[in-house]
Amino acid sequence: MSNEKNFALVDCNNFYASCEKIFQPNLNDKPVVILSNNDGCIIARSNEAKDLKIPMGAPYHQYRRMMEQNHVKAFSSNYTLYGDISSRVMQSLAMMAPNMEVYSIDEAFLRITEIENGDLIKFCADVRNNIQRWIGIPTSIGIAPTKTLAKMANTIAKKQGRKLIKKFSDNYNFACAKDHVFDLRDEQLRKKILEEFDLKDIWGISQASSSKLNRIGIYTALDLCNSNSRQVRSILGVVGERIVYELRGISCLGLQDISPRKSIMSSRSFGRKVTKKEELIEAISSYATRAHEKLKHQKSIAQAIHVYIRTNHFSINEAQYQNGITKSFARATDSLSEIIKMAREAINDIYQPDFNYKKAGIILLDLVPRNQVQENLLILDDAKKREKIEKLENAMSLVNQNLGRNTIFYAALGTKKNWAMQSNNRSPSYTTNIKEIPYVS
DNA sequence: TCTGGGGTCCTAGGACCC
DNA sequence: TCTGGGGTCCTAGGACCC
Secondary structure, eight states: OOOOOEEEEEEETTHHHHHHHHHOGGGTTSOEEEEOGGGOBEEEEOHHHHHTTOOTTOBHHHHHHHHHHTTOEEEEOOHHHHHHHHHHHHHHHHHHOSSEEEEETTEEEEEEOHHHHSSHHHHHHHHHHHHHHHHOOOEEEEEESSHHHHHHHHHHHSGGGHHHHHHHHHTSSSOOEETTEEEOOOHHHHHHHHHHSBGGGSTTOOHHHHHHHHHTTOOBHHHHHTSOHHHHHHHHHHHHHHHHHHHTTOOOOOOOOOOOOSOEEEEEEEEEEEOOHHHHHHHHHHHHHHHHHHHHHTTEEEEEEEEEEEEOTTOTTSOOOEEEEEEEEEEEEOOHHHHHHHHHHHHHHHOOSSOOEEEEEEEEESOEEGGGSOHHHHSSTTHHHHHHHHHHHHHHHHHHHHHOTTSSOOGGGOSOOTTOOOOOSBOOOTTOOOOOOTTOO
């Protein structure tokens, strides 16, 4: 057995669709899609929906009729549900492989050795079975010596890669594959896989970068692996150079510590066009409240905000305008009233009348842990006033935690919310008791 | 009628300093 | 007529990801 460290990438299959199916088992073999906010785009598809050739990211309205004819069930996105299922999956993974990194809502890298975990393919098959049995979410797992190769192994482990698995595992005397688990540790096998693997399907290589590489005669993952890394660096920068090494099996990307976010964003498209400044201020105050919630949750304070507004760039016949502004706080803050006040000023700065606005957003920037900030930054001239506000806002979040989001809120948010987005097909929050408000997620 | 939202990292270039 | 050069820090924007 080898003591060599390897990566396993665990990826939940069709995650959002799989979450909805847990609670509606009658949909198990049925096509299901999940829609973006405003029920605008298709952002997740079950295998059956993929078989119907419904593309990722497609506008819902273009496929609506086709989907009705094929009895495709469409859900509005329900991030409260997906977030909760995700944390259950991650906690279960952490029990089985403590050395892990949560990479996204539906993916995690595990660091594993044969010494600790025995036969790695069997270990991963067990992980997969457990997640399926405990939570009801199907996963695929790729094993390799680097993150980039583990991503690749994972791509193959998914259903779409079945052809590749068959092709190589059939006439290759190597036990590299079990159901939805694929092992890319063997170098000989790797060469064959890399030869077949498209550049743009490599983690970190977009279509644009892929085209640039084509121009210097690099077409497959194997070409890139064998290329001159300095030359790749001159085209794609250090990021590209790292990928070359990772493809060769030399690990450049380690597990990332779980660190608090460095920025927090909240933005939405409006359910209808918005022209009045007051409505924009209402909307941005509401988004600020949401962003602030996340800020408090990770116990950080923000040093600056960025606020932007824009018209609908798909409406080619309408006058277009977009603008954004970054504003710094005199001192870092986690006070909602200060954030809302600054956001309101930002809208005042960039608002232009006579445009139909479609979207607005706020980003809290340069976040630092609250406890790392020196006392004198928090307690200054108006310490009393700040303390009062803090008490008030702590009371507000307590009320909202217990009685549901937005039970109590600053008047700046408004109560009419004409701008609120549409969300007509949302499933209930089966696993959490947060009162659902359609425009926040 | 209807086209998502939330992140990270890297780089180039400007400002400033000695 | 000559008009440095190197270093650091910061920021906006690009690229990429899920």
